[in-house]
Amino acid sequence: MKSQQVKRAYSVKHALKTICGMLTLMLISFSLYAQDGNAGIQEATTQVKSYFTTGTTLMYAIGALVGLVGAIKVYKKWNDGEHDTGKVASSWFGSCIFLVVVATVLKSFFGV
Incomplete structure (x- = not known):
């Protein structure tokens, strides 16, 4: 019974880390489309x-x-x-x- 709870906790932590990693990569890719300050002005x-x-x-x-x-x-x-x-x-x-x-x-x- 205890091993199933550990597996669930590991599974939830793993899913959260995966989601956070994907969000971070998406935010980094959005910043690549940005232009420098002079071009924006x-x-x-x-x-x-x-x-x-x-x-x-x-x-x-x-x-x-x-x-x-x-x-x-x-x-x-x-x-x-x-x-x-x-x-x-x-x-x-x-x-x-x-x-x-x-x-x-x-x-x-x-x-x-």
Whole structure:
């Protein structure tokens, strides 16, 4: 009876060692696919630069939508005869200009 318990304990230990060994070998093989730091940074830079142009175009589109919404609000206030129409118009116009200027400055600052 005791020899069967020893065999079971040995069998469980052997199975655990085998599983741990296989996991270690798998982790080592994954690290072999890794690249050095310079290549990773270069790839990240390339990806960010490709996203930057799309993001700038998105900012221009958002600026256009903000301008349209602002024009409609100013038109409505003007037709209603409200006194703060000039203030509302300047704030909407300023926000549109800010979006366009920020997109352009960032584009020229980062050289994209």
